[in-house]
Amino acid sequence: MARRRGSARLPSRRFLPNDPRVAEPYRLTPQLAFRIAILGAVVLAAFAVLFLRLWALQILSGPQYLNAAQNNQLRVVRLQPPRGPIVDRNGVPLVENAAGHSVQLWPADLPKEGRYQLLKRLSTLLNVELKWLVEEIEARNGDPLTPIVVKRSIHRDQVNFLSERKSEFPGVTIARTYLRAYPRKSLAAHLLGHVGEATDVQLEANPSLRLGDEVGQAGIEARYDDFLRGTPGIAQLRVDSLGRPRSSLLLTQQPQPGQQVRLTIDARLQQAAQQALRFGIETAIENEAWYANGGALVAMDPRTGEILAMASEPSFQPSVFVGRTDPEKLLPFTDDEVAAARNFPALNRATQGLYPPGSVWKPVAALAGMEEKVLTPYELIQCTAKYVFKGEDGVDYEFGNWDRTVNEAMDLKIALAKSCDTYFYELAMRFHDLPPERGSPHQAWAKKFGFGAKTGIDVSPEEAGLLPTPQWRRETFTKARYPKTWELERLWKPGDSIQLAIGQKDLLVTPIQMARFYSLIANGGKLVTPHVFRSAEVPGPAGTQPQVVHANVPPPAVDSGVDPAHLEHVRQGLLQATHYPHGTSAGVFDSFPIAIAGKTGTAEKWSTKVGDHLDQSWWCGFGPYDSPELVVCALIENGGHGSVAAAPAARKVFETYFGIEGGQVDLTETD
Amino acid sequence: MAMVEASSPAQGARAVERPDVLELVRRLDWLLFGAVLGLVGFGLWAIAGITRHDVADDPDHFVVRQAIFAAAGAVGFAAALFVDPALYRRFRKPIYVGTIGLMVLVIATAGVTRGSRRWIDVGFFQLQPSEFGKLLFLFAIGGFLADRSRRIGEWGTVWRAVALGLAPTGLVFVQPDLGTALVYGAVLAAVLFVSGVRWLHLAVLGALAVLAAAALLWALPAAGVEVLKPYQTARIAAFTDREGDPAGATYNVNQSITAVGAGGLRGRGVDGSTQTRFDYLPEHATDFVFASLAEQRGFVGAGGLLLLYLLLLWRGIRIVSLARDPFSAAVAGGIVFWFLFQIFVNVGMTMGIAPITGIPLPFISVGGSSMVTSLLAMGVLQAIHLRAAGRRG
Secondary structure (H helix, E strand, O other), X not given: OHHHHOOOOOOHHHHOOOOOOOOOOOOOOHHHHHHHHHHHHHHHHHHHHHHHHHHHHHHHOHHHHHHHHHHHHEEEEEEOOOOOOEEOOOOOEEEEEXXXXXXXXXXXXXXXXXXXXXXXXXXXXXXOOHHHHHHHHXXXXXXXXXXXXXXXXXXXXXXXXXXXXXXXXXXXXXXXXXXXXXXXXOOOHHHHOOEEEOOHHHHHHOOOOOOOOEEEOOHHHHHOHHHHHOEOEEEEEEEOOOOOEOOOOEEEEOOEOOOEEEEOOOHHHHHHHHHHHHHHHHHHHHOOOOXXXXXXXXXXXXXXXXXXEEEEXXXXXXXXXXXXXXXXXXXXXXXXXXXXXXXXXXXXXXXXOOEOOHHHHHHHHHHHHHHOOOOXXXXXXXXXXXXXXXXXOOOEEEXXXXXXOOOEEEOHHHHHHHOOHHHHHHHHHHHHOOOHHHOOHHHHHHHHOOOOOOOOOOOOOOOOOEOOOHHHHHHHOOOOOOOOOHHHHOOOOHHHHHHHHOOOOOOEEOHHHHHHHHHHHHHOOEEOOOEOEEEEEEOOOOOOOOEEEEEOOOOOOEEOOOOHHHHHHHHHHHHHHHHOOOOOOHHHHOOOOOOOEEEEEEEEEEEOOOOEEEEEXXXXXEEOOOOOOEEEEEEEEOOOOOOOOHHHHHHHHHHHHHOOOOOOXXXXXXX | OHHHHHOOHHHHOOXXXXXXXXXXXXXXXXXXXXXXXXXXXXXXXXXHHHOOOOOOOOOOHHHHHHHXXXXXXXXXXXXXXXXXXXXXXXXXXXHHHHHHHHHHHHHHHOOOEOOEOOOEEOOOOEEOHHHHHHHHHHHHHHHHHHHOHHHOOOHHHHHHHHHHHHHHHHHHHOOOOHHXXXXXXXXXXXXXXHHOOOXXXXXXXXXXXXXXXXXXHHHHHHOOOOOOOHHHHHHHHHHHOOOOOOOOOOHHHHHHHHHHHHHOOOOOHHHHOHHHHOOOOOOOOOOOHHHHHHHHHHHHHHHHHHHHHHHHHHHHHHHHHHOOOHHHHHHHHHHXXXXXXXXXXXXXXHOOOOOOOOOOOOOOOOOHHHHHHHHHHHHHHHHHHHOOOOOOO
């Protein structure tokens, strides 16, 4: 067979020797041909599939994939705008921005292997909790392209360390950031508040916020966040698959810096108020009010309700909330025990502190008495050492006067000037003896003067205080809540009326409420809304004043309906209190070259810590007497008599306001 | 046939002889040669663009290496022309034993690279025996079946061939190199098919293969025996569910599809091919080279490449039909199916229609072993053509 096949038609023979196997009979059998055809068909089918798929991807869906590929490398970066500064009424900066570096972590760029080691290293390096970091990454599982701000404000050395080891920390980037800076340290700390990363609630409420955005968390920063925050810019950055930038930032939207917020605060007066408060506390301690340890002072323009200064002691440095926050330093804000030990520095006592007003309340009672015609200003009432009335049970109840030696007939002005308690006990009993259909006029007027409700000041939080009424007693002292004493406690007794008239017992007010009421006395009966926000501004053209884009329009002053003539009697009484020889704060203010009118208060408040009633030292007043520009209301916690702690503190503020240096002050203990 | 074989050692020894070069040149399959030349050239051009930005200081790093490999492969191609395929058949046993030995050596000595032991370091480059093994394996199985061509219809022959084939396949599989093991399996199937194994037997083997796959993927893991590595299972799972785990197992294929699609009709060019350039596309010079090519050169380039492959396969199939003996036919058929399988799986995986396995794209993927082996295989194919019965001049 081999021979037969070995014909001249086989040129291979010349090329290769004839091997027996080469000559092996082999034909393309139909069976093999069929199989080869199948092989060919498989090839064609396979290539048809490949071509179709290639066609579908490149030609039919090409544009979509091109888009996807472009988005792959374009990372949208939000450029945080600088937050607007906060300035005082004269443009003195209270909060500014300082440049800093923050460390960001892009979860999408973390390596799959060695991820834990990287995070561990990062957490040690930046002193952040590994657990927190892992939780943040897990929380962002669905959103791998929003960076986690691992740390704001890192030290220069850390910046260098990370920059030099970029390849060892894939997914970690360093970004420039703005940090809040407080050039005046603790000045107005309680007002300004602080910023922090948006919380879940804030993110929910404001869809324009993104995780990691900084927003105001308290005070002005929170209240006027919309002005201050600005609009983030949007930029695109071309990056490779490891997130390494391959281009510079391509801005698609310029960041809009936050607006400047101008406050009504006068930095100079604020400084004076804070110093005055500390001076008041020191003075109180010198005068044997050993427990004096805090207080509040409000200085406000009675005509407009603009707050010029608002101080609260103890205070804090707002910078503890900035950048590398130290948990230790934040303890007074986060830990109840530490807060109590430091006497609650976070508390803004001007708006949140609740105190019995004591004698600074007497003008309220006096105005209500005249308005309700249970009292006439010239009527003489005997001021005595004590006041006794026979109860329905036939027992004599005795209420003492702070002055145990007095026995003289007084009209309203003298009673206010000397702060006669028994005069107001008598007034209180006249209220008490009114027929029930007259309601509770004393409280009704107090309400018109703004007590028992929030003032609406734009500094939060604020307390409403407590204005006790017979109804309040009935509703509060229920059988369910007070199973033993409710039957007695739910009744409004003469004692309640008597104590209310001198601002004691259940009555609680905030210093800002009191300042607002004294503004009403000063401005002729109008109830203003206290506020600290003046305007939001953007920088004007170079060398010009900032342009106001939003001017604060506080709610218009409300006329309380009090008779100006009645008000005049009270005003004169308050002037006598600071000038009449035996006026309660005449020792402090009589020597003052500008006529100041005001009232002291010494309010007893139960201290669970000391286990005794401690005197809260008050002074509220205004000046100049003829055209009042400034109301000052000072309170020294546990500061003893109003005349020896609060009044001298208030005087310091008037001194700064009117530019008057020093002067003789006589500290006599009065009510 | 065994008798014939026994009687011819003296003549067989002269299988390599002084060739008539002119005759050789005349009898080459020039279309196939052109396709191979075109593929190598196209491949170098493609790699030049694809790896332009891979080595920072040396944009030609990979293309130079690849050109050196292509030159080495060309030497192998030329050498293969002068070897009568009958020689491979005669030495099929030493070849088989040698193949097995090499693979054992790989597993025993080779360093672990990217989790698998595939390479033997030989200085300039890393030898990947499983690539060369494809050809040797083909010779061994083809030789065995050719020797038994008269008993090809018997079960015994089939079983033995499968048993012979599974040993090196298994060794590749445990390296682990699932992709290459699949190529071995495909080559075995093709050789059985072309050698004329009965349809019934093929069907039974096919059914067994399906059962084995089911066992690997489902039954054994369910029973707690993990044969596949977790990443292998994940890749196969990713093939069936492309939406799941975008950062993990499906990342590669999604980036690859994006790259292919982004290429459009004309491609994005070397500098504009961001998927490749910025490393979104992993392994873009090796496993995913087709995606990079498609991104840079578009439908025109990628389709052109596929046409070149189609030309190559067509000529290959033609050589199967021209082969002068069953062994040559089986080897040619094995080579054709081997290339078809690698092309389809590699190109298919970059477009999401085949699971991801580490199979190189012949002539294009960066890699010396693959380039040299592919050119050697083409040399063998041409050698078969040279010695074809010459029914058609």
